[in-house]
Amino acid sequence: MKNLSLMRLSIWAYLAIFFAYLLGPLVIMSITAFNSPEFPRATPWECLTFEWFSALFQDERILNGIKNSILVGFGTVVLSVAMGLAGALMLTQIWPKLRATYYTIIIAPILVPGVVIGISTLVFWDRINRMLGLEADSFLSNGLFLTVIGQSTFIASYCMLVLVARLQRYDMALTEAALDLGATHAQAFRKVLLPFMKPAIASAAVLAFLASFENYNTTTFTFGEYPTLTIELAQKVRYGITPAISALAFIIVLLTVFAALFNEANIRRKELVALARKEATVEELSTGKFKMPGFLSSNWAAVGLVIVACATVVVVGTATVYSPQQCIADVQEQKRLETELRIQELQRQRELRRQQQEAEQGSSAAPAQSKPAGNDSGFGNVFAPSTLSGDAEEDAGKPEGNNSGFGGAFAPNTLSGEEGSEGSGN
Amino acid sequence: MPRFLKEFFDRNGLGIGSLMLGLVLFWTIGLIILPQLSMLDFSFRPNLPPPEIGGPKDVYTMENYRYLVFGPEGGSQSYNAVDLKVFYRTLIAAIFVTIFNLILCYPIAYYLAQTKGNHIRIFALMLIIPYWINEILRAFALRIIFGETGVLNNLLVAAGIFDTPFDFVRNDIALYAGLGYAYILLMIFPIYNVIESLDRNQIEAARDMGASWPMIHRRVVIPYAKPGISSGCTMVFMLSAGALAAPQILGGPSSLWFTQLIYQQFNDNSDWPQGAAYAVVLLVTCILLVLALMRVFKVNMGDIGK
Numbered sequence: 001m002k003n004l005s006l007m008r009l010s011i012w013a014y015l016a017i018f019f020a021y022l023l024g025p026l027v028i029m030s031i032t033a034f035n036s037p038e039f040p041r042a043t044p045w046e047c048l049t050f051e052w053f054s055a056l057f058q059d060e061r062i063l064n065g066i067k068n069s070i071l072v073g074f075g076t077v078v079l080s081v082a083m084g085l086a087g088a089l090m091l092t093q094i095w096p097k098l099r100a101t102y103y104t105i106i107i108a109p110i111l112v113p114g115v116v117i118g119i120s121t122l123v124f125w126d127r128i129n130r131m132l133g134l135e136a137d138s139f140l141s142n143g144l145f146l147t148v149i150g151q152s153t154f155i156a157s158y159c160m161l162v163l164v165a166r167l168q169r170y171d172m173a174l175t176e177a178a179l180d181l182g183a184t185h186a187q188a189f190r191k192v193l194l195p196f197m198k199p200a201i202a203s204a205a206v207l208a209f210l211a212s213f214e215n216y217n218t219t220t221f222t223f224g225e226y227p228t229l230t231i232e233l234a235q236k237v238r239y240g241i242t243p244a245i246s247a248l249a250f251i252i253v254l255l256t257v258f259a260a261l262f263n264e265a266n267i268r269r270k271e272l273v274a275l276a277r278k279e280a281t282v283e284e285l286s287t288g289k290f291k292m293p294g295f296l297s298s299n300w301a302a303v304g305l306v307i308v309a310c311a312t313v314v315v316v317g318t319a320t321v322y323s324p325q326q327c328i329a330d331v332q333e334q335k336r337l338e339t340e341l342r343i344q345e346l347q348r349q350r351e352l353r354r355q356q357q358e359a360e361q362g363s364s365a366a367p368a369q370s371k372p373a374g375n376d377s378g379f380g381n382v383f384a385p386s387t388l389s390g391d392a393e394e395d396a397g398k399p400e401g402n403n404s405g406f407g408g409a410f411a412p413n414t415l416s417g418e419e420g421s422e423g424s425g426n
Numbered sequence: 427m428p429r430f431l432k433e434f435f436d437r438n439g440l441g442i443g444s445l446m447l448g449l450v451l452f453w454t455i456g457l458i459i460l461p462q463l464s465m466l467d468f469s470f471r472p473n474l475p476p477p478e479i480g481g482p483k484d485v486y487t488m489e490n491y492r493y494l495v496f497g498p499e500g501g502s503q504s505y506n507a508v509d510l511k512v513f514y515r516t517l518i519a520a521i522f523v524t525i526f527n528l529i530l531c532y533p534i535a536y537y538l539a540q541t542k543g544n545h546i547r548i549f550a551l552m553l554i555i556p557y558w559i560n561e562i563l564r565a566f567a568l569r570i571i572f573g574e575t576g577v578l579n580n581l582l583v584a585a586g587i588f589d590t591p592f593d594f595v596r597n598d599i600a601l602y603a604g605l606g607y608a609y610i611l612l613m614i615f616p617i618y619n620v621i622e623s624l625d626r627n628q629i630e631a632a633r634d635m636g637a638s639w640p641m642i643h644r645r646v647v648i649p650y651a652k653p654g655i656s657s658g659c660t661m662v663f664m665l666s667a668g669a670l671a672a673p674q675i676l677g678g679p680s681s682l683w684f685t686q687l688i689y690q691q692f693n694d695n696s697d698w699p700q701g702a703a704y705a706v707v708l709l710v711t712c713i714l715l716v717l718a719l720m721r722v723f724k725v726n727m728g729d730i731g732k
Binding site: 014015018019021022023024025026028029032039040041082083086087089090093095102105106108109110111112113114115116117119120121122123124125127149153156184185186189210213214215216217220221229230233234238241245246248249252253256257259260261264300 | 430434437438439440441442443445446447449450452453454457458459460461462464465468530533534537544547548549551552553554555556558559560561562563564565566567568569570571573575576577607610660661664665667668669670671674675685688689692698701702705708709712716
């Protein structure tokens with residue numbers, strides 16, 4: 001039995017490491033959204049601030065990107081769900097000999113790299129545009145159009161997979177029955193097949209929107225004059241990152257958690273209600289005394305949802321009244337003191353070194369080399385920064401390990417990085 | 427009208443039938459086949475300014491492919507060492523990312539598929555949530571962690587493991603971690619789906635007959651899960667070889683991913699045919715590699731995507 005518990009322990013340890021890898025980056029990124037340094041970092045913690053959120057909401061490009069993303073997402077959802085549904089229906093009816101080929105063709109866009117889809121879309125529609133003799137700014141070379149088309153190429157495949165799974169459980173006899181009873185084909189489609197497919201269509205639409213919203217590889221070739229949010233984010237992340245991006249990420253994480261918990265709570269509630277109905281007696285059901293289970297009872301997702309909602313309200317409430325000015329001023333003051341101290345320290349070291357060198361030069365005639373640092377390359381090497389810092393550590397014997405070198409001492413990163421180990425208490 | 431077309435319209439009605447047919451044809455031919463052919467055609471053409479396209483200079487040429495192998499004409503080197511090295515490195519790295527993901531995800535997928543209970547739902551939710559976050563933001567999160575003054579370096583220096591911050595970005599560790607991170611779900615789900623349908627009695631039977639855990643996995647679970655494993659590996663390999671966001675954000679300044687070369691040809695050099703040629707090379711090589719590996723491991727094409 002000892003063996004079993006050891007195994008269980010290692011399974012949990014593995015799960016812990018796995019989920020730390022999966023969720024840790026998101027948690028740390030969310031924390032950086034509330035820390036005051038200009039560069040997004042979780043450690044050292046300086047001041048709680050909400051200014052990155054206001055910076056985010058004032059960013060025209062981000063807002064414009066969100067608008068474009070929603071436009072593109074909407075177009076993609078409509079086009080790819082329609083194509084996915086048609087593709088799924090066709091799969092059930094196509095000539096058996098063609099089915100394998102057809103399936104390969106419509107599944108291929110999932111495996112083709114997004115970059116390739118973007119390029120082929122761009123090249124193809126550019127050629128169509130030229131063949132039709134249209135101008136370079138025509139509808140066919142419009143960024144919105146190209147992005148929707150490019151994204152739909154592979155998102156329709158996702159939709160198709162989702163829809164086919166549901167369609168396999170559809171009884172074709174239902175449509176035939178409707179036709180026998182005098183419905184037209186359109187009516188049978190609209191009143192029998194579509195209602196049956198509705199849940200799958202809804203999940204395909206959500207999936208399509210999310211896939212469109214986060215797509216980068218394809219969009220980066222097709223966006224033209226309409227940069228989506230992902231494109232704007234990529235530009236920002238590549239050329240200088242700020243905690244405002246963390247703030248946006250935090251909002252997206254929060255929305256995702258909300259949606260996921262809400263969905264889960266709904267599913268769980270349906271299960272619970274079904275269970276309660278099954279266990280209720282006929283009398284209870286008929287007299288209306290049937291008691292529905294409470295929304296929160298044994299529904300962890302609902303509990304989680306309420307907790308997250310409360311936490312959000314508290315944070316937003318704090319944000320409206322909280323001002324980090326004092327704290328930021330304190331930190332700046334501390335940084336200034338820190339810098340001064342460091343400069344003094346460096347001057348002292350330099351003085352020490354100068355004295356040492358003088359002493360060395362005085363005794364250089366002596367054969368015995370009693371230097372501790374092993375700096376036996378002579379005078380010329382003494383001014384190399386690496387030598388300096390190596391010596392500095394040994395000379396000064398400082399406890400906090402100032403090994404960042406002479407050159408790095410004035411870099412703000414180094415300063416604040418070390419300050420954290422000393423002054424993280426405030 | 428051919429017979430099968432007539433049957434098709436009889437079954438679906440003229441309106442719905444033609445709508446369906448139109449959408450499917452638009453998707454398969456207009457969006458999938460023709461653009462790929464158009465790209466292939468384009469990759470064999472010289473880079474001309476718009477007015478000269480279709481003119482006398484617009485002839486088929488192998489120049490773009492020659493450039494990838496031999497470099498610019500009259501160049502100092504006999505081979506295009508830079509681009510070829512990037513290409514080779516991309517493929518090797520993508521294979522390693524795939525293997526890493528498989529090793530990381532197989533136990534998780536097995537555990538999730540073979541355990542029952544409420545906490546499995548929570549785990550599934552925790553798996554899916556990161557996948558809903560933007561690809562760029564996920565790469566950004568890793569950059570915060572792996573940066574020179576990032577959390578990981580602060581921790582390691584504080585713990586005394588390193589004296590100086592380790593440059594994870596320049597050493598490509600951040601990139602590999604980011605690529606692995608991005609496609610975890612695509613590896614777990616296919617394997618999970620297959621293992622979930624594995625009858626637990628098979629495992630019990632193997633254990634009753636005295637098989638050890640490694641033996642059970644090697645002889646029972648893995649052969650059964652092979653379609654899922656190959657499906658996951660194919661997706662992760664294709665996507666990481668074709669990744670653009672993670673290399674742009676997490677890649678070191680001196681190391682490029684092949685997709686970044688394509689991107690440069692399109693956006694910085696405005697040499698579309700050259701970029702198209704590189705894209706064709708990437709696509710064809712990846713497909714051939716996947717097909718070869720599928721043959722080695724004896725997996726059918728039909729198992730992919732299940």
